[in-house]
Amino acid sequence: MSFYSDKDRFFVAIDCVIFGFHEDELSLLLLKRKFEPAQGMWSLMGGFLQKEESVNDAAKRILKELTGLENVFMEQVGLYGEVYRDPGERVLSQVYYALIKIDDYDRQLVAQHNASWVNISKLPSLIFDHQNMVAEARNKLKIKATTEPVGFNLLPEMFTLTQLQTLYEAIYGEPIDKRNFRKRVAEMDFIEKTDKIDKNGSKRGACLYKFNAKIYKKDPKFKL
Amino acid sequence: MSFYSDKDRFFVAIDCVIFGFHEDELSLLLLKRKFEPAQGMWSLMGGFLQKEESVNDAAKRILKELTGLENVFMEQVGLYGEVYRDPGERVLSQVYYALIKIDDYDRQLVAQHNASWVNISKLPSLIFDHQNMVAEARNKLKIKATTEPVGFNLLPEMFTLTQLQTLYEAIYGEPIDKRNFRKRVAEMDFIEKTDKIDKNGSKRGACLYKFNAKIYKKDPKFKL
DNA sequence: TCAAAAGTGTTAAGTTTACACCCATGA
DNA sequence: TCATGGGTGTAAACTTAACACTTTTGA
Numbered sequence: 298m299s300f301y302s303d304k305d306r307f308f309v310a311i312d313c314v315i316f317g318f319h320e321d322e323l324s325l326l327l328l329k330r331k332f333e334p335a336q337g338m339w340s341l342m343g344g345f346l347q348k349e350e351s352v353n354d355a356a357k358r359i360l361k362e363l364t365g366l367e368n369v370f371m372e373q374v375g376l377y378g379e380v381y382r383d384p385g386e387r388v389l390s391q392v393y394y395a396l397i398k399i400d401d402y403d404r405q406l407v408a409q410h411n412a413s414w415v416n417i418s419k420l421p422s423l424i425f426d427h428q429n430m431v432a433e434a435r436n437k438l439k440i441k442a443t444t445e446p447v448g449f450n451l452l453p454e455m456f457t458l459t460q461l462q463t464l465y466e467a468i469y470g471e472p473i474d475k476r477n478f479r480k481r482v483a484e485m486d487f488i489e490k491t492d493k494i495d496k497n498g499s500k501r502g503a504c505l506y507k508f509n510a511k512i513y514k515k516d517p518k519f520k521l
Numbered sequence: 522m523s524f525y526s527d528k529d530r531f532f533v534a535i536d537c538v539i540f541g542f543h544e545d546e547l548s549l550l551l552l553k554r555k556f557e558p559a560q561g562m563w564s565l566m567g568g569f570l571q572k573e574e575s576v577n578d579a580a581k582r583i584l585k586e587l588t589g590l591e592n593v594f595m596e597q598v599g600l601y602g603e604v605y606r607d608p609g610e611r612v613l614s615q616v617y618y619a620l621i622k623i624d625d626y627d628r629q630l631v632a633q634h635n636a637s638w639v640n641i642s643k644l645p646s647l648i649f650d651h652q653n654m655v656a657e658a659r660n661k662l663k664i665k666a667t668t669e670p671v672g673f674n675l676l677p678e679m680f681t682l683t684q685l686q687t688l689y690e691a692i693y694g695e696p697i698d699k700r701n702f703r704k705r706v707a708e709m710d711f712i713e714k715t716d717k718i719d720k721n722g723s724k725r726g727a728c729l730y731k732f733n734a735k736i737y738k739k740d741p742k743f744k745l
Numbered sequence: 746t747c748a749a750a751a752g753t754g755t756t757a758a759g760t761t762t763a764c765a766c767c768c769a770t771g772a
Numbered sequence: 773t774c775a776t777g778g779g780t781g782t783a784a785a786c787t788t789a790a791c792a793c794t795t796t797t798g799a
Contacts, residue, residue: 300609300610301532305532305570305571307531307532308525309613346602376600378570380574385524385525389570391602458778459777476779476781480781499776500769500771501768501771501776682751699753701789723749725749725751728752
């Protein structure tokens with residue numbers, strides 16, 4: 298019946314490193330596991346690949362299961378395939394990272410999954426090899442964010458330049474000079490000033506900007 | 522018996538994009554398939570993940586099966602997981618790329634597998650999604666080669682600066698200014714001049730250099 | 746003696762970094 | 773009125789890019 302009937306078959310899981318940006322810091326959406334194995338420990342959101350879905354679709358499904366969100370920026374991090382990485386039984390795990398706007402997620406779903414946002418610089422220890430997955434994901438994000446405008450996925454539709462700067466400082470893990478940063482922003486026409494003012498961050502108020510994907514596509518040069 | 526007994530299991534293949542460098546051009550080691558499905562067509566070297574090996578080990582095993590080589594530079598490209606990507610049956614494929622010294626491989630094994638080196642700019646069309654795999658691998662190589670000294674894996678132990686330059690021109694797909702290139706090389710102490718001379722490339726002869734990994738590790742800054 | 750590849754420095758242009766003060770507002 | 777974050781320009785340092793001729797040697 299099968300061309301490959303003599304070959305082994307494997308459980309394939311998806312694990313999601315879900316990044317958010319909140320109070321000037323990167324956070325991850327983590328679960329406190331309700332089930333064995335490793336009940337009570339923290340882990341990434343995960344799930345198993347199913348017969349009739351592509352791996353990318355599985356990642357989307359699993360992200361949606363926890364956050365309620367669709368059309369989220371996601372990228373592959375790597376396939377974790379050590380034989381004994383899961384002490385229960387052999388499971389391969391394809392890791393993705395996702396960038397979400399932290400105000401958008403479905404709080405009820407998150408509560409149901411016993412999940413919460415954890416500041417990335419104060420992570421608890423995680424089950425299995427999830428610590429490594431996070432480190433690798435963070436690294437990929439950093440590299441990606443340098444040359445492609447993916448950071449906007451972590452901000453609300455409209456944002457101040459100070460928010461944008463603190464986001465990039467959090468991603469890069471180092472401070473950025475304000476005037477140099479704004480000079481670079483000014484050169485990117487696809488970061489558009491709106492006529493809206495944000496009065497939350499300061500008394501004076503700060504101009505709100507937005508990312509214009511159409512303009513970006515015409516001349517896709519990005520560097521922050 | 523199993524924690525995960527209600528989950529689906531999958532065939533997992535490894536496909537290898539094997540790069541070599543020959544006569545100033547990048548080449549790929551490709552197979553003309555002897556078996557169904559897609560008999561007679563060109564494909565990447567592949568194989569199936571086995572129960573008792575990690576995914577990385579499987580990649581090494583499969584590479585060795587074709588080339589006889591061990592300790593080869595390999596990196597993950599991505600997991601290809603579309604449901605119908607293999608018309609025979611559902612198979613996930615984890616793609617790796619490998620960089621080998623083109624003079625080192627085992628010619629007998631390669632012949633047995635019905636494989637040959639194909640200039641990367643004259644590729645035949647490949648089965649399934651292998652074309653995409655190659656494109657993605659090439660891209661990853663390009664990015665990697667910019668900031669890490671992986672190119673030396675494609676050259677013999679000792680090489681001339683002209684060989685090094687043509688290699689990087691092939692990887693980047695654009696010409697490089699000779700004097701600027703040599704200036705950059707001169708600043709990297711881990712690219713060491715030997716007292717050997719290569720007389721193959723020219724009548725005058727060119728100095729042979731080698732990459733010193735120990736010196737590189739002390740101050741790992743690379744840019745070509 | 747000449748064809749073919751090896752080897753070698755300088756200058757201009759562009760990019761990146763460092764740096765400090767005034768502004769507007771609400772409390 | 774003052775504390776807080778918002779907003780603005782210039783000069784020096786550094787990096788990158790452009791460019792052409794001399795050397796050596798085997799055929």
